[in-house]
Amino acid sequence: xxxxxxxxxxxxxxxxxxxxxxxxxxxxxxxxxxxxxxxxxxxxxxxxxxxxxxxxxxxxxxxxxxxxxxxxxxxxxxx
Numbered sequence: 001x002x003x004x005x006x007x008x009x010x011x012x013x014x015x016x017x018x019x020x021x022x023x024x025x026x027x028x029x030x031x032x033x034x035x036x037x038x039x040x041x042x043x044x045x046x047x048x049x050x051x052x053x054x055x056x057x058x059x060x061x062x063x064x065x066x067x068x069x070x071x072x073x074x075x076x077x078x079x
Contacts, residue, residue, distance in 0.1 A: 006064055006076050008040035009033065015044045015072050023051055026077075030061065033079045038064065044072040052077060 012029050014022050022045055029039060041052065049066060052075050056063045064076040 006038065008038045008076065010037070011040045011042065013042045014048075015042055017043070018045055019047070019051060022048065023055060026052065026055060030059070030077070030079055035079055037079050039077045039079070041075040041077060042072055043075070048073060048075070 010029065010033065012025065014025055017025065022043065026039075026041060033039060041048075045051070053063050055061070056077060062078040064078050065074075066076075067074040
């Protein structure tokens with residue numbers, strides 16, 4: 001059974017990007033989503049967890065889940 005709360009409507013592969021481009025790409029993409037939509041972010045930036053969680057708190061988004069993969073992380077961010 002699929003958990004709808006974690007089903008992303010869009011995937012954003014930001015592996016290789018660093019700030020400020022990482023943060024800006026997330027901001028632009030989230031602005032285009034509807035309330036309740038989930039964005040899957042892939043990144044290998046070392047400070048991404050702090051960047052994404054700070055952005056989520058500032059914009060009142062919900063960081064649903066973080067998954068560590070080999071060489072990168074997945075973040076599920078709900079608008």
